[in-house]
Amino acid sequence: MASREIARWRNAVFVIFGISGIGMASWVARGPAVRDALHATTLQMGLLLFGIAVGSIAGLLASGHLVERFGARRTIQWALPVGSAGFIAAGVTVALPFGFVTAIAGLVVFGVGFSICDVAMNVSGAANERALGRAIMPVFHAFFSFGTVIGAGLGALAELLRVPLSIHIPIIGVLVAAAAIIAPRYLGREVPETDEADAAASTWRERLSIWRDPRTLLIGLIALGMAFAEGSANDWLALSIVDGHGAANSTGALVFGVFVASMTVGRLGGVRLLDRFGRVPVLRVSAALAIVGLLMVIFVPNLAIAIVGVVLWGLGASLGFPVAMSAAADDARTAAARVSAVATIGYFAFLVGPPAIGFLGEHFGLLRGLLLVLVLVAIAAAASGAARQKQDA
Numbered sequence: 555m556a557s558r559e560i561a562r563w564r565n566a567v568f569v570i571f572g573i574s575g576i577g578m579a580s581w582v583a584r585g586p587a588v589r590d591a592l593h594a595t596t597l598q599m600g601l602l603l604f605g606i607a608v609g610s611i612a613g614l615l616a617s618g619h620l621v622e623r624f625g626a627r628r629t630i631q632w633a634l635p636v637g638s639a640g641f642i643a644a645g646v647t648v649a650l651p652f653g654f655v656t657a658i659a660g661l662v663v664f665g666v667g668f669s670i671c672d673v674a675m676n677v678s679g680a681a682n683e684r685a686l687g688r689a690i691m692p693v694f695h696a697f698f699s700f701g702t703v704i705g706a707g708l709g710a711l712a713e714l715l716r717v718p719l720s721i722h723i724p725i726i727g728v729l730v731a732a733a734a735i736i737a738p739r740y741l742g743r744e745v746p747e748t749d750e751a752d753a754a755a756s757t758w759r760e761r762l763s764i765w766r767d768p769r770t771l772l773i774g775l776i777a778l779g780m781a782f783a784e785g786s787a788n789d790w791l792a793l794s795i796v797d798g799h800g801a802a803n804s805t806g807a808l809v810f811g812v813f814v815a816s817m818t819v820g821r822l823g824g825v826r827l828l829d830r831f832g833r834v835p836v837l838r839v840s841a842a843l844a845i846v847g848l849l850m851v852i853f854v855p856n857l858a859i860a861i862v863g864v865v866l867w868g869l870g871a872s873l874g875f876p877v878a879m880s881a882a883a884d885d886a887r888t889a890a891a892r893v894s895a896v897a898t899i900g901y902f903a904f905l906v907g908p909p910a911i912g913f914l915g916e917h918f919g920l921l922r923g924l925l926l927v928l929v930l931v932a933i934a935a936a937a938s939g940a941a942r943q944k945q946d947a
Contacts, residue, residue, distance in 0.1 A: 559742060560685050566740035567679045568697045570630060573733045574671060575701020575814075576708075577634075577641060580726040581664075582788045583709025583810055586796060586803040587719060588657070591649045596793075596920065598654070600912020603789050605658035609640070609665025610901045617673035618894030626678035627738040630671050634734030637667020638727040645723025669901060671734070673894050680883030680893070681744040689828050695876035696821035702788075702814040710807035744889065764891045772940030773881050773892075774899030776837065779934025780874020782903035783844045786927045787813050787867065790911055790920055798921040799857045809864055816868025824873040833877050833941040841935035844870025845928055852921045874934060875900060881941040903930070 581588075589599055613633075620629050640663025647656035679694040705726070712722045764770050791813055792806035801809070820840075827836050843866050850863025882896040883889040907926075914923030 560682065562740045563678075563682050563742040564686065564690070566737045567675060567682055567694055569733060569737040570634075570671070570675045571679070571694050571697040572701040572704075573730045573737075574634070574668060574675065575698040575703075576705040577638065577701075577726060577730045578668065578788070579702035579705025579810075579814065580709055580723065581641065581644075582702075583706045583792065583807045584712065584719060584722065585789075585792050586806060587713060588648055589793070591719065592654050592657070594654070595916070596797075597909075597912050597916045599793070600909045600915075602654070602658060602661065603912075604909050605661035606665040607901070607907075609662035609667075610669035611665075611898065612662075613666040613669035614673060614894060614898040614901050617670045617897070618891045620670060621674050621677055621744070621890040621894070626674040626681075626744050627741045629674040630678075630738045630741075631735055633667045633670040633674065635667070635731040637664050637671065638731040638734070640664035640667060641730075642724045642727040645719045645727070648719055669897075673890070673897050676879045676897070677744050677883060677890050677893050678741050680880060680889055682742065683880065683883075685742065689825055689880070691876045691880040692821040692824040692828065692873055695872075695879075696818050699814050699818035699821055699872070703811055703818060706807060706811035706814055710804055710811060713804045713807055764888060764895050767892075769940050770882070770892055770895050771899070772937045773878050774896045775937040776881075776934045776941060777875055777878040777896050777900030778903050779841070779930040779932070779937075780844075780871055780878065781900040782907055782927050782930040783848075783867070783871035783934075784817070784875060785903050785907055786911060786924060787864075787871070789907065790915070790924070791864070794851070794920040794924065795857075795860070798919060799855075799860055801857060809861060812861060813864050813868040816865045817872040820869040820872025821876065824876075828873070828877070833881065833943060834938050836873060837877060837938035837941060838935050840870045840873050841931050841938070842870070843867075844931050846870075848924060848928055848931075852924050870931075877941055881943075884943070 592598070594602065640660040644657045644660030644664060647653050647660065650656065679691055683690050787810070792810045795801045795809045796803060796806040824836065847863040847866030847870055851860045851867060854860055854863065878896055878900065879893060882892040910926060911923040914926060
């Protein structure tokens with residue numbers, strides 16, 4: 555493949571990761587507004603987020619087969635618009651009678667579409683990484699973080715201007731869907747031509763057998779712990795800052811923006827660290843940073859210090875998931891199946907996390923509920939050896 559085509563492919567993946575981040579963060583940043591519109595308790599907010607998790611798990615279980623059957627390009631072109639339709643439905647109906655039920659239904663569809671796209675864009679990104687011959691997956695995920703910064707900023711602005719959810723969310727949803735139709739046209743092949751026969755011959759039973767590989771499960775634990783570190787901030791950070799540190803709704807949205815900005819910096823700088831030190835040491839140091847940051851947020855009753863903790867938390871959570879995706883996609887022939895399996899394990903954090911932290915938050919306070927994250931980050935650190943490459947020390 556010509557270098558120009560590879561560069562276009564890379565740029566298209568940048569766009570897809572970015573628009574996915576914008577869509578996700580646009581909803582997350584308006585969490586306080588959603589709670590106010592629904593008059594929801596902390597536990598009810600956890601159940602609402604559970605809708606996204608249920609849709610995500612369903613989408614992930616199907617994603618490997620869909621990417622194998624249709625390719626990343628076609629999968630993304632329909633998955634993101636479908637997810638955007640659910641996103642719009644949730645935003646439009648949240649303030650209506652039975653808004654809680656319709657919002658959950660919309661968020662299930664949102665979760666299905668965005669999770670299928672998640673696997674497809676990671677498979678395409680890993681293939682582009684191999685074509686480029688350099689570690690670039692964290693940069694792709696940095697563009698997701700760029701998108702979340704933009705989405706969080708737009709959410710904070712919408713809060714300040716009191717823009718209704720029924721206006722803000724549909725505008726974002728339409729923009730995401732339009733970009734998702736255009737950008738994938740520039741994606742390249744996920745599987746080299748020399749491997750296409752083997753890939754095409756694989757059956758759904760053979761793809762499911764990847765779950766019996768111990769390395770798949772260990773990489774999945776890395777994804778699980780680090781996804782929990784990232785996802786718990788997406789779901790609960792804004793509300794934790796508002797309820798636990800007495801900040802305004804707009805401040806909560808802005809602190810969430812600080813978190814995703816820190817993740818962006820970590821992902822951009824992480825490429826050089828990975829090239830120099832290898833995956834395993836970087837993963838272990840990242841876990842340590844996340845733990846220290848979480849302890850500061852949870853136990854220090856000072857907003858300024860808590861924000862410093864948010865920065866460390868974001869830096870620590872930044873590389874875990876993209877490194878797990880790269881490790882899962884080391885073999886092009888099994889990339890779609892293994893990435894789907896690892897992502898499914900990782901997204902289990904989004905299935906269990908929202909209601910678990912919501913339950914703990916209801917009884918012990920949201921900040922104490924975040925202690926659950928520490929346990930899973932420690933597990934991710936312990937499993938990090940599974941991500942080792944041959945050139946790693």
